[in-house]
Amino acid sequence: MRIVVLVKPVPDPGEERLGDDGRLDRSVTAVINGNDEYVLEAALKLVEAHGGDVTLLSMAPAGVTDPIRKALAMGATRAVLVSDPTLAGACSWSTTQVLAAALRTLEYDLVLAGADTSDGGGGIVAAGVATLLALPYLSHARRIEPLDGGVRVERLSAAGHDVLEATLPAVVVGTQLLGEPRYPSLRGIMGARAKEIAVRTLAEIGLADRPVGGAHATTALRATRQPAPRGSGRVVRDLDPVAAASAIVDFLVERRAI
Amino acid sequence: MVAASALGRLTDDQRAIRDAVRTLARERVAPRAAEIDRSAEFPEDLRVLLAEQGILGLPFPERHGGLGADLLTVCLAIEALSAACATTGLILAVQVLGALPLLLAGSEEQLGRFVPALASGRDLVAFALTEADAGSDAAAIRTRAVRDGETYVISGTKRFISHGSVASLVTVFAVTDPEADRHRRISAFVVETASPGFTVSRLEHKMGIRGSPTAELAFDEVRVPAANLLGAEGDGFGLAMRTLDRSRPGIAAQAVGIAQGALDVAAAYAGQRRQFGKVIGEFQLVQGLLADMDARTEAARQLLYTACEEIERGAPDAGRWSALCKLVAGDAAMAVTTDAVQVLGGYGYLDDFPVERMMRDAKITQLYEGTQQIQRLVIARALLAHKP
Amino acid sequence: MGGGIWVVGEVDAAGALTKLSGEAATAARALGEAGSREVTGVVVVAEPDGAAASLAAFLSTVLAVRAPEMADRAASAVVAARIVALAAAAQERPAYFVLGATPDGRDLAGMLSVLLEIGVLVNATGLTWDAAADGVPAGPRVEMQPFGGRVLTSSGFTGECGIILLRPNMVTAEPLAEPGSVEERTPGEVLDLPPVRVIERVVTESPGPSIEEARVIVAGGRGVGGPDGFAGLRELAGLLGGAVGASRAAVDAGWIDYATQIGQTGKTVKPAVYLAFGVSGAIQHKVGMQTAETIIAVDRDPDAPIGEFADLFVVADLAAVVPALAAALRARAG
């Protein structure tokens, strides 16, 4: 099974900030988006069990390769990085166009993506990619199982889960329940240097003259504010349980919560 | 981690490996450290983890299933592990120590026979030189190996053997020719611990590195194939010394790791603990302690990295470099962990915080693989040999 | 008057309109009034009548589309195709869509974005209407709180169209004085998006109040110690009229369901009161709850990071505090 995993380098969660231009400050250490690690793990398990290989596909500035190397070290076979100066400030619509165009240049049976991204991504890109490529779209997966020529997914629902099936190729979006990602082994880390990260420009994926990228963003940041600081908290300690409980009740009353 | 030093001098691979081991140490090893110390049980789970992640394969050649890493890379891994748990760092350090005689003097046949299981981490190997009455004076060992046809028969008792009770292989130093010159009496053998006549006769109760089993090994006419002799008869002492030249940086790395671990705890604590209406980190006397701890740790680290580079490039005074780095790092670890306890005050003396464990662990780095006094002898000998 | 605003209603497992759909409708109505745009509800499900009528409580016009294949098809492709067809057939193409920021809402937004070639703003916490100014066209202004609320942003669309995903509990749903009307529609020329079959729908939980909608959340972490510990938290949640949430550590341990997980890879919540027991407050947890109005934490470790952003931090053993608090609340309730 040939699997493409969409991976997004994101700022280390908790460290994100916006630059003066209102765009994400990319100087912060980049890591693989947490949700993408779960689907990468699922992809690696699938190829371990059923054969095949895993290609990483990412749209990111050319310098941001550490997270991609890490994903290669976990066991992916190769990586394709779409990188173009005009993509800085791209909106989700552009990102969708770019990833779909890049996928048109690759061979695959399955495309996997993480549920959403920690830098404010809304978990909408993969659905658009599937739609542009006219592929079945299965989201919110807690389990992915290959069938003969198809895929079965357990999709989380509000009340439990739905069992979905579709033909391959398909796009599947996964959640944390797919399982804890592995640590890259040292052999993987040393081997990752030799693996290919193919950098593609917009022209190379056939989008040279298309209205994608920062200049064509469909959305625009108008203003930012800092949230009002939380007043410094009250700390109570060394109380017996009853006194601690009544401290909580008093506080709830004070805040008009009960 | 306070320090992210040595960035410039490390290769991309070294940096990536250090970071990966650091992550593993923080997420998987550190949470186990207190329990390993309390129970004094060998952390088999962490051995498996180090094996799975390829960490135990670092020092072995690629053609036998290892990663072929250089000495500095191995030391970076030991350092990162030891910052979380000195016992776990020692798993790799002892694997290096036990395997070095084989790697330095083993034939291709012997390497092919023993190394793959070591590189995969399936088997551990111990290093058995010390005896009850032969510590610093290693040439005075009494364990005998007597040739009998295609085998040697080994008899005697080894003491203080790290991993002696958990290893599958032990590199044993034994006297093959009692009549020979002091430094030609001894030969080295690879002994499988499954051999009849091999027993673990006791396990020591220790002050620190409590999860690392230190065993007394009894050899009661243990028969070893002659094919397990490393190098030629009489090569053993020289091989032991060449081994220590390359293995002592591993102990220095353990020491630097322990020191860094203690410094990190102390610095974090100093930023939170309040007395006299201030965080104690605002008191200059506390700042002085922290600054000295950092300076000592960093100096030891840089000396260690230089020593690794010198040894790796085949410097003629490799023995001096390895003694220098172990001497400086062992003393740094002891001083820094002692000061870390000081920064934490009474809390540092409780097992609620890791610094008292780190202080107990640090002490061993001044003792094994040659005491600090022996390191000084080695250094002085090198200096005096160069005198015209 | 420019293009209208469409609100796509979502239904729960029982086929009833979700609370969030009412909130989205209310928010869209305010937008419509401010921007003089017509606001229309759309419900596409197998049996739309009930849900469409519910949505008409909030909107003067609701289009009900019967999509029988949704009984055994994954929703997003079916709904997206119908909406595109409806929009094409409408007298005036809708300019804006307001959807709930739910898994289904996200799926639908991703598809509509490429089918209609319009942008998306996700996880809105507030909506207002901006008049045209300085070369920026009139349109919705969308408030968001990315990075776990460490910064507040407001954004708009560059073209005069777009999709907004609204987070739960940001708006109080307010019905119209007079309910609106439901018109059944059967769009022709429906796109053929690749089908995804639903083989089985497995119901494992009694759908209680979802944590995203709860006003009070009683959350437990590793410190709760096991599934039994969560029984105590459930009692507290019951007494406070809230829902139980959890940290990832508690979910990973199997003590409680993933649906209750709060944080980076779980849900983002903004309750009036967040009561945390034995949750250390790791950054990945914090990003899911730090915009709660009031945060109360009970932890025996005085250095737990949650102490740094809790409004009330009780350093104590939760095993003793939970029953004492339950007793105190019962006593108050009389």
Ligand SMILES: Cc1cc2nc3c(=O)[nH]c(=O)nc-3n(C[C@H](O)[C@H](O)[C@H](O)COP(=O)(O)OP(=O)(O)OC[C@H]3O[C@@H](n4cnc5c(N)ncnc54)[C@H](O)[C@@H]3O)c2cc1C
């Ligand atoms: C936990 C632990 C693990 C160990 N693991 C191993 C192992 O895996 N394999 C192995 O072979 N050994 C191992 N050892 C043994 C260790 O290497 C020896 O303990 C060490 O070499 C010192 O020997 P000793 O204990 O006999 O001390 P001694 O040699 O009796 O020394 C006592 C004191 O005299 C000093 N001294 C001795 N000779 C001189 C001299 N010439 N000049 C100045 N001072 C001198 C020493 O520095 C020390 O202060 C281990 C020891 C310990 C405690």
Ligand SMILES: Cc1cc2nc3c(=O)[nH]c(=O)nc-3n(C[C@H](O)[C@H](O)[C@H](O)COP(=O)(O)OP(=O)(O)OC[C@H]3O[C@@H](n4cnc5c(N)ncnc54)[C@H](O)[C@@H]3O)c2cc1C
């Ligand atoms: C990619 C990624 C995504 C993640 N996503 C999420 C996410 O969505 N949500 C999430 O929560 N985490 C997430 N995490 C995990 C997160 O980093 C933490 O590991 C997790 O939040 C810790 O859960 P905890 O606070 O329950 O456990 P701990 O950090 O172990 O804290 C337990 C707390 O309980 C206290 N305690 C113990 N016993 C008692 C007692 N008897 N009385 C009082 N207090 C007690 C302890 O002092 C401690 O503070 C993610 C991690 C990664 C890497």
